[in-house]
Amino acid sequence: MKLEQAAKQLEALGNPTRLNLYRLLVRAGEVGRPVGSLQETLGIAASTLSHHLHRLVLTGLVTQERQATTLICRANYSAMNGLIGFLADECCADSACASTAEEAAA
Secondary structure, eight states, X not given: OOHHHHHHXXXXXXXXXHHHHHHHHHHHGGGOEEHXXXXXXXXXXXXXXXXXXXXXXXXXXXXXXXXXXXXEEEEOHHHHHHHHXXXXXXXXXXXXXXXXXXXXXX
């Protein structure tokens, strides 16, 4: 993953409403959740929800699929895992991690 993509995804998740929305979608699993259900759970206006979903879709963190008249939203787990991997890949690359140092001392 490139630094710019990670920064865009983290920026999108930096808003409390979007982070809450994303966590709802992660919890929903591969089935996803309809937009109406998300709106009801979050208690926000449809236009506000649309704005926040759009930001998450643009960064690749969320996908949407139309099923008849219902719009289903899903967390893009490969994008989520890529972001988590990007953050963790170089953990303690320049020094020993605290947990590793504590284990060695024990």
